[in-house]
Amino acid sequence: MKNGKKKEKKYFFTTGTINITNYGYAFVHVEGIQKDIFIPKDKINRSLEGDLVKIKFKKNKVKPKGEVLKIIKRNKKKFIGILKINPQHYYNNSTLDISNKMQIICICNNVSILIPKNKSKKYKHDDKVLVEITRWPKKNKNPIGRIIKVFGKIGIYKTEIHSLLEEYEISNKFSHKIKDEAKKIFSKGFINFKEKQNRKDMRSINTFTIDPIDAKDFDDAISIRKIEKKIWEIGIHISDVTHYLKENSIIDKEAYIRTSSIYLMGKVIPMLPNILSDELCSLQPEIDKLSFSLILNINERGNILKSWIGKTIIRSNKKFTYNEVQKIIDKKKGKFYKEINILYYLSRKLIKKRLKNGSLYLDRIETKFQLNEKNDPISIDLEKNKSAHSLIEEFMLLTNQKISEFISKKSNNNNKYNQPPSIYRIHDKPDHEKILYLKQIIKPLGYSLDLKNIKSSINHLLLQIKGKPEQHMIENFVLRSMSKAKYSTKNIGHYGLSFIHYTHFTSPIRRYSDIITHRLLQNYLMNNKKKIKSIDFYEKKLQHCSNQERIILDIEREFFKYMQIKFAKIFLQEKEFDGVITGFNEWSIYIDLIPYHIEGMIKLRNIKEDCYTFNSNGFNIIGKDYKNIYFVGDKIKVKIIDVDLEKKYVILDWINK
Structure with missing residues (x-):
C-alpha cells in the first residue's frame, strides 16, 4: 500500500430481480455474474419478493455481497398471508410498528403487513387471507394494508387449495x-x-x-x-x-x-x-x-x-x-x-x-x-x-x-x-457443473460417474442404488442435474x-x-x-x-x-425414523424420512452430541469435539418433534447415526 492508504474496494451498480428467502436475507441474479449477489437481511431496503431493484455490490469469488439502493418496480401489491390477532404474544415488539390501532398479518418471506384494528374485527387468528398493501409511510418499518379475501384457517384442505390457486392466479371455476x-x-x-x-x-x-x-x-x-x-x-x-x-x-x-x-x-x-x-x-x-x-x-x-x-x-x-x-x-x-x-x-x-x-x-x-x-x-x-x-x-x-x-x-x-x-x-444436455456436483455428492457413498459416458453411467448408477436407503435422494439429485424439457x-x-x-x-x-x-x-x-x-x-x-x-x-x-407436512403431524413424538441426509446449509441439515419420503429439518445448534459446523464445499458437516463427519447420503435416526404448517417445515430431533 502506498502512502499508508488502504485500497478501497470498487462498487458495481446494476439492476435485477430480488429473491427473498424464508430467513430474511435475499439474492439478486445479475447477467454475466456466475453467482447471485447476496443481500443481507438489513440491506433489502423495503424490497419485496420478485421486485425489480437497483443494487450496489462488491465482486467476490466466494460470495458477492450487496445492498438494495432503490425499488424500480414492485412485482405485486397483493400477498397471501396469515393473520395474527394480538401479535405481541407472537413477536418481539421492537422489530415491528405495532400500536393499539394496529393488528398484523404475516406474509411469507418474512414480510409483515400491518392491518388497522377497525378493519380486522371480523377476522380470526390464523386465518389465511389475501392482503393488499395500501401505503408504506417512510417512518414505518412495515407497510400498511387491507384484507381483500379470507380463505379460512391455515392447514385446512380447502383453505390451502384456494389460497394456492389465488397466489398463482389460477381460476378454480369456469364462467x-x-x-x-x-x-x-x-x-x-x-x-x-x-x-x-x-x-x-x-x-x-x-x-x-x-x-x-x-x-x-x-x-x-x-x-x-x-x-x-x-x-x-x-x-x-x-x-x-x-x-x-x-x-x-x-x-x-x-x-x-x-x-x-x-x-x-x-x-x-x-x-x-x-x-x-x-x-x-x-x-x-x-x-x-x-x-x-x-x-x-x-x-x-x-x-x-x-x-x-x-x-x-x-x-x-x-x-x-x-x-x-x-x-x-x-x-x-x-x-x-x-x-x-x-x-x-x-x-x-x-x-x-x-x-x-x-x-x-x-x-x-x-x-x-x-x-x-x-x-x-x-x-x-x-x-x-x-x-x-x-x-x-x-x-x-x-x-x-x-x-x-x-x-x-x-x-x-x-x-x-x-x-x-x-x-x-x-430436452437439452445436462448442465456440466450440476453433473460435477452430482459426482461429488455420490463419491463418499461409494458411487462414481464417467463424465465421458454420462448417460450410460447414470443408468448404471440408477441400477446400483435400486432398493438402497439413498435411492430416493440420489434420484432427486439426478433429476436436478437435468435440463428442463420445453416446447x-x-x-x-x-x-x-x-x-x-x-x-x-x-x-x-x-x-x-x-x-x-x-x-x-x-x-x-x-x-x-x-x-x-x-x-x-x-x-x-x-x-x-x-x-x-x-x-x-x-x-x-x-x-x-402441504400434504406431506399434514401427514407428518400424525407422527409427532410418536416414534423414531430412519433418515437419509439430503443437504446442508450454514444453519440446518435436511433429512429424507425413508419410509415416507418426507423431508424434515434439524437446526445444527440443536444437535446435542457435538457442535457441528457446515463445510463450505456444501457436502458435509464436522463435529468440533469428536470430529465426526456427516455427508449427504449418510443414514441417521431421527424423531419428528414439531410441524410448522405456516412455513411448511417438519422439525426433527437428531438421535444418532
Whole structure:
C-alpha cells in the first residue's frame, strides 16, 4: 500500500430481480455474474419478493455481497398471508410498528403487513387471507394494508387449495358463458353418418383403456389384432378433442390460458369443462368415440413394418385400471389376457431398444395419500412403476415420437411455403457443473460417474442404488442435474429419451400443447397450407405452454408438500425414523424420512452430541469435539418433534447415526 492508504474496494451498480428467502436475507441474479449477489437481511431496503431493484455490490469469488439502493418496480401489491390477532404474544415488539390501532398479518418471506384494528374485527387468528398493501409511510418499518379475501384457517384442505390457486392466479371455476358453450357443444356431439364415412372404422377391433383407478378423463385407448404369424396391428387412439374444440372459440381461448389440467390430491382443476373432458371427449367404454390414431404393424422383435396416421372411430370394449392389468400380467389370466400379454411383450422390446439407444431410465416411486372425508391424509402408498404402467408409457412415447417424425418430414418438404418445421418437445444436455456436483455428492457413498459416458453411467448408477436407503435422494439429485424439457419449433432432440424427434400428442384433454400438435398434424394430412401459421405464431404459443407448465408443476409440488407436512403431524413424538441426509446449509441439515419420503429439518445448534459446523464445499458437516463427519447420503435416526404448517417445515430431533 502506498502512502499508508488502504485500497478501497470498487462498487458495481446494476439492476435485477430480488429473491427473498424464508430467513430474511435475499439474492439478486445479475447477467454475466456466475453467482447471485447476496443481500443481507438489513440491506433489502423495503424490497419485496420478485421486485425489480437497483443494487450496489462488491465482486467476490466466494460470495458477492450487496445492498438494495432503490425499488424500480414492485412485482405485486397483493400477498397471501396469515393473520395474527394480538401479535405481541407472537413477536418481539421492537422489530415491528405495532400500536393499539394496529393488528398484523404475516406474509411469507418474512414480510409483515400491518392491518388497522377497525378493519380486522371480523377476522380470526390464523386465518389465511389475501392482503393488499395500501401505503408504506417512510417512518414505518412495515407497510400498511387491507384484507381483500379470507380463505379460512391455515392447514385446512380447502383453505390451502384456494389460497394456492389465488397466489398463482389460477381460476378454480369456469364462467357461466363457457359452461353454456360447453353444453351447446355437448348437445351437438352426436356422430353423424358423414363423419363415420370419413374415418377409418376400428370399432370391430378389441380396444381398451388403461388408467389410474380415480381417472375420469380417458385420453387414450389401445387396440390390437393379429395380422399374420408373429405380426400384430397395434392402434394407439387419442381423443379427437379438436373435432369439438374449434380454434379461437371462447373455450379454446380459456384452455390456452389454463394450458393444462392441475392434479392435486383429491381434486382436479381441469383444462376443459367436465362435460367435455369427462364425457364427450373421454374414450369411455361401449360408446362410439372419435379419435386421432397411429396404426402400426409390429413384429415379434418390436420392429415397425408399416404405419398409418389419421382420423378414426373406435368403441372401447373395456375400461381397465392399472391394478387390474397388473393382476392379469402377473396371474397370466383374465379378460383380454392374450391381447394384454402381447402388448406387454412388445412394450418390453420397445423399452430394451430405447435403453440400448441411450435413453435414461428413472424408475421413480410415486407417493399417493389416502384421504379421509375431510381430505386429510391418513395413510400413504408408495407405488412403484409397474409393468402395466410401462406398457402404456412405452406405446405413448412411441406415438409421440412417430407423430413428430411424420410432421417434421412433411414440414421439411414444404419449406418453400414458410411453414414451421414442426412442434417439438425438446430436452437439452445436462448442465456440466450440476453433473460435477452430482459426482461429488455420490463419491463418499461409494458411487462414481464417467463424465465421458454420462448417460450410460447414470443408468448404471440408477441400477446400483435400486432398493438402497439413498435411492430416493440420489434420484432427486439426478433429476436436478437435468435440463428442463420445453416446447419449441427449433429441434435439438430429446436428450433424456435419446429421440431425434419428439412431441406431445397423446393427452389433448389435459394438455394444450397436444391440441396445437393435433391441429398442425391435421393441416399437414389435409395439405391445408392456408391454415398453417407462421413460425412466430407457434413459437409464441409454445413458449406460453412451457412457462405455464413450470407454474403448474410448482403448484402441484407445493400442494403435495402441504400434504406431506399434514401427514407428518400424525407422527409427532410418536416414534423414531430412519433418515437419509439430503443437504446442508450454514444453519440446518435436511433429512429424507425413508419410509415416507418426507423431508424434515434439524437446526445444527440443536444437535446435542457435538457442535457441528457446515463445510463450505456444501457436502458435509464436522463435529468440533469428536470430529465426526456427516455427508449427504449418510443414514441417521431421527424423531419428528414439531410441524410448522405456516412455513411448511417438519422439525426433527437428531438421535444418532
